[in-house]
Ligand SMILES: Nc1ncnc2c1ncn2[C@@H]1O[C@H](COP(=O)(O)OP(=O)(O)O)[C@@H](O)[C@H]1O
């Protein structure tokens with residue numbers, strides 16, 4: 001082991017401890033992190049570079065592997081990480097970052113290195129939606145792994161709406177965002193009671209613009225975005241479309257009034273549903289549930305400012 005490699009590993013471990021200081025459950029990522037990283041550096045012939053700052057999980061590092069550019073993502077050896085790697089591997093690079101190597105027991109995956117995120121491209125919401133729908137649909141075409149159970153996503157989100165507000169919001173904040181919290185709860189119950197397992201497919205689960213990365217230029221000069229960070233869950237396609245639509249809080253809040261914000265959002269719902277052949281009403285319902293639960297989730301991760309934009313934009317869309 002070269003001294004510089006050991007120093008690079010030590011640097012990554014220290015930076016990860018600092019980055020995860022507000023993380024509600026850092027244990028799986030930090031567990032034997034130095035040992036795992038040292039082993040991977042040797043086995044995959046890695047030179048460790050800088051960490052990407054846009055995620056909220058374990059370290060994601062620009063690396064070279066055998067001298068070629070790649071990205072190393074380190075998580076814990078959890079079931080969620082196994083599902084992530086399985087979905088990426090199933091995609092075989094179509095619409096997603098290609099997997100160069102993986103070791104789920106070591107909580108590690110090595111990916112082809114892609115370009116900047118769609119979130120950083122400064123595009124208007126309709127252009128971002130247009131870029132996201134293609135790769136999201138590719139996920140739905142992938143085979144579900146034998147034995148993989150469907151996720152009761154609406155029930156899961158209903159559970160978050162029942163428990164998280166008390167934990168992460170003050171009584172005054174619960175009162176302020178009550179219309180959004182109540183509507184999201186009502187919609188989650190509706191989506192659960194009208195669930196049709198026959199319509200469920202492998203979904204990305206988190207196709208937001210920070211998880212879409214610019215792909216390489218193709219021979220016809222086209223450059224499309226590719227997804228990383230899939231949850232790899234089985235649920236209905238409208239769920240993924242709802243996640244695509246749950247962003248753009250800042251643009252909605254900047255619209256000249258509630259009616260303009262609602263029109264902007266309704267237009268995006270129709271655009272995304274038409275492009276994917278999904279039900280715009282259900283996609284919009286998932287988007288509201290996701291907008292509110294993501295706001296709560298971000299509070300849990302202590303990103304209070306972004307959380308407020310999600311919850312405030314939900315209130316705005318509900319204002320009559
Ligand atoms: N294959 C890749 N190529 C280039 N950048 C990447 C790649 N994978 C991840 N990144 C960068 O790292 C960030 C975090 O990665 P991600 O897998 O989304 O982790 P998290 O689970 O923390 O959200 C991404 O938003 C992107 O900026």
Ligand SMILES: [Mg+2]
Pocket residue numbers: 054055056210211229
């Ligand atoms: Mg991510």
